[in-house]
Amino acid sequence: MLRKKRISYNKPCEELECIPTTLTTSKAFKTLFALDKQVTRNIRSSHIETRPVDSNGLWCCALIPAILISYSVAYKVSPLYKLVAFLGFGLLCYSILFSLFLYMSTLILYSKLNAGCIVSMLLSTVPIYVYTDFGLAMALVFSVLAVYPYSMLLKLALVQCPRTFTVGEAMIMCQSVVLFIVTGVAIYYTEFVTPELLAKDNEMTFIAIYVYTVLSTVGLIVTALYFLQDEDKNLKVLGIIFAFGAVFALTVLHLCLGKTCLPDFVYYIIGSQVRLHLFTMWSVLVVLTVLVLMYHTEAGDKATTSARKAYHILGALVFLTGILNDVPFMVLASGISAGIIILLEALRLSRIEPISAALQAAFDIYCDEKDCGVLAMTPIYLYFGLACPLALVPWRGSKMELELMSGVLATGIGDTAASWFGHRYGVNYWPGSSRTMEGTAFNVGLQMVAVYFLHLFEWLDAPHWVVRTGVAAAVSALVEAQTQQVDNVVLPLVSLLALQATSFLA
Template sequence: MDRTRRKSSIYHDVCKDIDIKILRILVSIDDQITKNLRDGKVVTRPSSTNGLWSCFLLPAVLVLYSILYNVSELYVLLAYVSIGLVSYSLLFIVFLSVSCLILEENIYGGCTASSLVSALLLYAVQGQDLMFSLIWSTIAVMSYSSLLRIALTVYPKTFTIGEAMIVTQSIVLFGITAVNKYFYNIGEEEDMEMKFINDVILTILSAVAIIVAALCILDETQKTMSVFYYIISVAGTYVLMMLHVKVGVDCIVRLAEYVLLDVDRLKLFLFWLSCVLVSASVVLVRTHLNVKASTVTRKTFHILGSLVFLSGILYNIRLMTLAAGFGFGLIIVVEALRKSGIEPISSALQAAFNVYSDEKDVGSFAMTPIYLYVGLACPLILVPVHPGYELELLSGVLSIGVGDTAASWFGSKFGVNKWGDGPKTYEGTAFNILSQVAVIYAIEIFGLLSVNNAMTRVAIAAAVSGVVEAKIDQVDNLILPLVTLIAFQTTYAFC
């Protein structure tokens, strides 16, 4: 018995020693990268760490779903391409820990190697054509490499390295999705309603891209309201032409009928509109008073956003998807206008930003509200349809709309015992977890959700996201929904 105990103790000490050594190596790499960035005069968003581990989150979600469930051909393609992006991310981290030269010019050898990783998976595992696999893998990795460099060098103080990796991975993967759905129709067979929704969303977002590109190339003499009206008219004409081709001659009538002629959809739409009007009114009043918003005050927008997405996911997921596409396009246009220098729009938007910005909004763009919206909406894109998927669609609502908001409020009011040297408290984390469980319990009581073992799955996911929220220094709105999705996937057996 004593010999067994000694062996167990030795084994425990060895494992602990290995864990400490690995942690020291990771910290050393992170510190070296920070030094190299400073030497190269590259300024990332102020943070105690670079968040290098974040590069695994989005690919992990895609790969796990493609393994656990029967997903579409396009979803598998995205999962394999994301593995190539992770491969390049790891090479990027290694190169950056040696020198910051990788930020000055592309390392094409690393791009080629990473492209081959995803190309081989697409060709050998998914059975895609070799040329198709090579083309898409190369485009994805090369685009990711360029966008990552641009995000870190052109837009100082906007991203940490981990946040830049997630954002650029998302842009690349969404671009592949849009092109394949819009032009090649690769993916699962869709019914007419879903095809209509996807066509409208992709058309709107491509029009937004036109508006943003036009605003970016304006010189100082062209930054006038008349030019802006011209840009809007061109984008509107483009939307009408594309919808005419993709949807039909009666595209506007069909869209209006879809939203307004169904009583349940109309009620939902009016509720969302009221939430938007309340938000706009609060922003206008507080901007007029020029009173800086506190962290707890900013969390009210988490609540309003969560009400919109919670009601949409519970009552009409497809209408919520359509509205989320419109909303994302709108928030991008608003941010582009804030930075455009077109008066009086830019100054009005900048005044609102000055009131509601927090310590993380020190870079080129107002990323926190964009992250909030994307965090709430991303499960609608990432979660494939399967039994019980409605619960997973609530990942953003639960983690940042409910849990993060509850932790912020309760921790600031009643928090005493802190996690290490950080501002987060044990009390806030406990309330974070309990609030998520309580929301799902209330939803089940009212019969709005029927998912096997929902309480158990939420308790596990909430515990994971709650601890992560307390320990990380990356932007919660971006990280927590992905962490919660991964945590839900670990509860696959409970489905």
Template sequence: MEKRAQAYLQIVQKKLDARIVRILLSVDRQITNNLRDGNVETRPASSNGLWCCILLPTVLTLYALQYQVSELYKLLAFISVGLLSYSLLFIVFISVSCLVLKENIYGGCTASGLTSALLLYIFLDRGLIFSITYSMVAVFSYSQLLRMTIMNFPKTFTIGEAMIVVQSIILFSMMVFTKFTFNNGDVEDEELTFIYSVIYTLLSTVGIIVTALCLLEDSQRHFSVLTYILSVAGAYAVVMLHVNVGVDCILRLIQYLFLDFNRVRLFLFWLAIAVMATFVILIRTQLAVKASTVTRKSFHVLASVVFLSGIIFNIRLMTLAAAFGFGLMIFTEALRKAHIRPVSPALQAAFDVYSDHKDVGCFAMTPMYLYVGLACPLVLVPVHEGYELELLAGVLSIGIGDTAASWFGSKYGFNKWADGHKSLQGTAFNVFSQIAAVYALDMFSLLKLNHSIIRTAITATISGLVEAKTDQVDNLILPLVTLIAFQVTSILS
């Protein structure tokens, strides 16, 4: 009797799961039809990636619940819950009509803002006015920026990718504003304070340059104007460093980078890799030979070596270098789109050679996603016992696993997944390569953590299956999926 009841429950569960899947697929198809009827062009993909909206809030919330994190981290985690709430309501709205994209309709913003405000008020003991104001600003900004991103940058993002990108922008902006405006009681040592000051100065300088390039008239788009913009931005950076770091800011920066032998070795190693990559790009651009997927993945390996070495040997220097690299990528992409001769045509030629088939929109998002995917654990993972493995989430999932799957699958991928072009052999090698990488680090005593192999095996399997099944950009999705899987398996350590 008991076995019959269990069999009946299993049948009911399968039917329920199938019905839920059908409903979700139906909603996705309806959104696609609404976007087409409204002449809204998202990045070509078989689905809209609606599930992606849960990834970043889930990572932040799980860390906030599991560990002793800073007040600022908790604040951002609670704000992300409000952004997730609005994302789910946005999906409901757009499944009915695409009018929410074309009109200033803020339906759901108030309810979503109140969700975050309630969390801030109860768990962080923030004042009622502060909680409501802070949450409403975040959610209303998210609503407006999400609509602008989808409408103004056709074929650049799917709905899910746009949600992740805009969530990241809003949360980063709120973090910077809070850090410089309010005292959260978070204590930082002198080195960390110095690094953050340099990072904020660097990124704000890049922001000024990009804004100036966007505002240029067609008659101003020449090299002399670019030189003037860079000079003004450089003066701003020096002034900000003087204000935030001190009058000896340049000397302190030079001392930090070059008066420590280990930092110098690491810095020279990264510089050698950067020079080699630049040299290869220049040669292939001159030849004008379109790069294959395997060729592009070789840059995944180089970038992963940089991040792996930095995370293993000097996390703080890696954080500073990652911010510099991110700013450089934003600046380079802005120059490519600025139509300033002779710089912009040269960058466009390199893009034409190395562009991915997913880069059909306004910007080169795939390399940007690669860099952000490798670097995001440095921002998202709080310091706790055994956190070094989680810092490698991007390196393992896209630097090692995704690259290995692409290479092995292209050569030996004879058996394809039923509903895609990815191969079973590629997925298997994806999982194996991640486990082998962590085993090698453990064998050479570079990563000594309890149950790291078991955790990596579980996490790699999950990320490998997602990589095989998803049509969203791997570089953006897989690091977040890997972080969630590592959080779930953290009970083993």
């Protein structure tokens, strides 16, 4: 009997054409494959280096817009959420046009404004004007604030960050950044100009102000570090930058929340026994993580895949406990933590000693083959995967914990389980992949077991959880087995879409 030849995960994409599967022989797949292949040729001919994998992942551009639009259609959401969903539609339109332009040439990467931008702005302006109360002028303003920065940021990510992103990954991350920033602008606009469009929720308003203040402060600090001259890269100047950042943050918080902004923040944490317990547990986990990280960095031992996956489990534990016990507090904590992660990466790249050297040493220990670019995206991707459902799901006290846990299930539990079990016991490989069928099966099984125990101990109330979890776990596991895009980014989004597709059972 002839033994089936295993195709390497990183072989040239031409070899994948000979995989005899129904998917690869379909007309739609051949068309997409030809498009992707031509985009790859054009990018390489222009000496632009994307992350070295066979696929550009152009399909990824539809994930976030599809989630936002599906929730807008299926649920009664706020005008603000509809605004963001329609802006996401505009970004999707531009992403499609951008892919088609890349198919023809890479000139779009160097143009400041093109017809694709204008068309996409108009395509998002019309539904905002028709289906929300923002008015034509504001609909156009928000569309311009979303589509044009997205086009510039996408080009910057591909041209100025070599070997860091695939095209699809760059689209996801740029969509996330732009939509998050425009959401903050829209929140302040509705709060001070048209408050009737913003559903009043004092707790969520308090949280949003703190999250956006922290992230905007981090943005200012990162900008200052980027433009810092070599002779000014020292601890003294860094201290001055941080001091100005602190003054800026306190000023904004004082203007928005009053002179008791800091005491109110402390009381918000310690005033609830549940929040105090969560904060204490998370603090202990962070301290232990830092100590382990310092130990391995000092020893100089290169971290194994299992060691890296341990951080997936710790992250999943933090988000799981927060989602099941106090979603608003989890939103606050995740927003502030995102700022800290971004700031640490900026400090690593700042070349301010000894901080940069220490962070670089830790990165060298825990980086993997995906971290071949200028940015350390692995921890950012992991955090994005765990936290993105908190930003995408229109949670307002309703029972949607299963959707909020899509990142925990797909990345923290499923992907970790597939990696461990497949590495140890896997023997049957998927065609064209280094992932095993045994790992995929264990991925699905462990996700369902996790939800079963949460339901058994009444920590989770999710009707028809068996069908919904089964579908979402199967879809995310199959994508994990076949995709060459970063798992931590695409799996939570795919899982969330699958859960939304079965939401009629809830």
